[in-house]
Amino acid sequence: MAFLRGEGVEVCSKQVGFVGSYYAATVINNYGNESYAVQYKNLVTEDKSHPLIEIVSADEVRPLPPKVSASGFALLDVVDAFDNDGWWVGKVSGRQGFDYFVFFDTYGVEIPYPTSRLRPHFEWVNGKWVSKKRV
Incomplete structure (x- = not known):
C-alpha cells in the first residue's frame, strides 16, 4: 500500500526496548514505496525543539487504525x-x-x-x- 504526502499513519518501532509499539506520524515524503519520510506527532528531537522526522522502511508503516470507541474491556481482550x-x-x-x-x-x-x-x-x-x- 502506498501512502501519500500529508497522510496520517502509524509507524511500528523496531528499536530495542520499543518493539511492538506504534507511533502516530504524517508522511512528508514517499521514496518509491520502499521507504517514507515521516514526522511524528508525539516524538520530538533530542533537544525537544522540533517534531522528530525519520526515514522509515515501508514495512514499518501502516494506515491509522479505525477509531472505535469502547466503554470497557473484558479479561484477556x-x-x-x-x-x-x-x-x-x-x-x-x-x-x-x-x-x-x-x-x-x-x-x-x-x-x-x-x-x-x-x-x-x-x-x-x-x-x-x-x-x-x-x-
Whole structure:
C-alpha cells in the first residue's frame, strides 16, 4: 500500500526496548514505496525543539487504525495502551476501580490504565484491519 504526502499513519518501532509499539506520524515524503519520510506527532528531537522526522522502511508503516470507541474491556481482550508517546499492544489482565491492568508479554510487566488511554487492538493484514479482541 502506498501512502501519500500529508497522510496520517502509524509507524511500528523496531528499536530495542520499543518493539511492538506504534507511533502516530504524517508522511512528508514517499521514496518509491520502499521507504517514507515521516514526522511524528508525539516524538520530538533530542533537544525537544522540533517534531522528530525519520526515514522509515515501508514495512514499518501502516494506515491509522479505525477509531472505535469502547466503554470497557473484558479479561484477556487485546488492547493498545497509550504510553511513552505511542501505542503498545497488551492484554487486559484485570480491573480495579476505573483502571484496567494491561499485561505486556514482550516485557513481562503489568500496568494500570484508565479507559481513556486504551483502544481495541487491530492488526493490518493483507490490506485490511482485523480485530484481535481476544488471545
